[in-house]
Amino acid sequence: MIKTKFISTGDYFFSFKRGELLGNIKIIISACFKKVLFTFLSFLINLKCIKKKKFAEEKITSILIYFPRSSGMGDLIMAGHFFKLIRDQFKNAEIDLCSSTISFTNKNYFNNFIKHESGIFKEVKSLSARKYDLILFPEKSLFGVIVLLFLNINYFVGYISQYKLFHNMVNSDYPEFNVIKDHYYYKSLNLLRIFKKDFNYIPTEHLPIPIDNELKPACDNNKYCVIIPSVNWNNRTIDYSILKQYTDFILSKNSQIILLGSGESKSRIDKLLSDFKGSNLIYSPGKISIEELKSYIKNCQFVLCGDCGPMHIAYALKKPVYTFWGPTSPSLRIPPDKMSVEDFIFPKDQCKVSSCYNMEHKPFCKSCLRLSDFNDVNHFERFVEKVYG
Incomplete structure (x- = not known):
């Protein structure tokens, strides 16, 4: 029987069988390169957050929720509570969602839907057409980090590196998201603690998703x-x-x-x-x-x-x-x-x-x-x- 060996390089943990070493070396190099690139880009984003600003909610008139995922429908569904609470928190602001689709959440939470572009420069051009007072980035994405570097950010809150929040606001009293212990709901909801320190909300189910055009499957019966x-x-x-x-x-x-x-x-x-x-x-x-x-x-x-x-x-x-x-x-x-x-x-x-x-x-x-x-x-x-x- 072929034995499986385990190797750890920094945060990465994987296994390989004898005869698969070359392929796994490529995985190591790719993983380490991605990690180094993420760390560098996170550093650049962090430079934008060094000069902390005092947050004034009354000045927030336009918000962008940036969700640059080509798939991730499950993440969008689980973020439904976050979308709803952001709308409740900023009742008078215009809120735009940039994502691959809006089909998994209530459209009433948003004023505009911006289709996520596959190219970085197309995305930057699309999002630069309007200046936002606040940008929320509830999902870590290498693509998204690069795009954010080109945007003019006034207030910014989001996940850039691992599960640690980055922001450029003075108040920063919030717990970090723990991927091993915390329900995934809390990952996006954690952003709300930047604006509302006493925030305490426990979802018990997925919010209903809309079905705009119900289609009956081609079945002989309903079973x-x-x-x-x-x-x-x-x-x-x-x-x-x-x-x-x-x-x-x-x-x-x-x-x-x-x-x-x-x-x-x-x-x-x-x-x-x-x-x-x-x-x-x-x-x-x-x-x-x-x-x-x-x-x-x-x-x-x-x-x-x-x-x-x-x-x-x-x-x-x-x-x-x-x-x-x-x-x-x-x-x-x-x-x-x-x-x-x-x-x-x-x-x-x-x-x-x-x-x-x-x-x-x-x-x-x-x-x-x-x-x-x-x-x-x-x-x-x-x-x-x-x-x-």
Whole structure:
């Protein structure tokens, strides 16, 4: 049996097998370069924050919430409470959201939506068209840090390096976000403590997300579930043989299955369609719209997936969910007020590599791949029985 060795370089923790050393050296170099670049850019941003300004809320007439993520639908959904509270805090200000989409939050929180550009200079040009009194940066992003360096910042609060807040205001009495212990809700909500020191708000569920154009799935009946066979990270995906057994059990309940996903899911979808040819599996080739995704999930009986954006859509729509987790604890990502029917698989809870909980380490620590060894099909069958009553 090939032994697995573990190496630690600074904050990075990962494993490699004999014969994979060269590939992992490339990972080390890439990770270290990214960390050095982030540190340097954070230093430049920090220079903008050296001269602290006394914050005057009455002078805030325009706010930009900058969320430069090409995906991150789950992060947007979890930031819903933050968006709502910013609107409550600055009732008379114009608030713009710059993101890849506005489909996962209440549009009434914002005056304008600015589409996130893929190019840095296009983004700078787009955001420079208007001067903002306050810029809020609730998500760490290398792309976003570079863009912020080119913007004229009056007041600024946001996450630039790890989970430490950067800002250029005098008052700075706030606790730092702890990625290992704090629910992800608090990451964005922590920004509010800059303006309101006595801030105390505990969300108990995802806020409802809008469905602008509800579309009915092409099913013969209303009894169907949604399966997303794979997600971006291997350590959030179960072995195909187990997925096949799950699929077989669902079909035995005379239920239809809508297969969603592209990219990392496509090969598994093709396998399922081949192995269950002529069965009640429905798959529409091509990329579906966000509205289609939300509609499919809203009208389904349950969702089977890894830790991903559609999982958060299901929670926001209060649908039963069966999920698989890698390095991050579900107790820090799913709503604290758990639904009556929900289950998750999280073998990581017995892993002693606590540093792997840091989102920075996901690609490098392979100890979470034990999820591929999970084979308790009975656990899933009990979940389905609860859903179908």
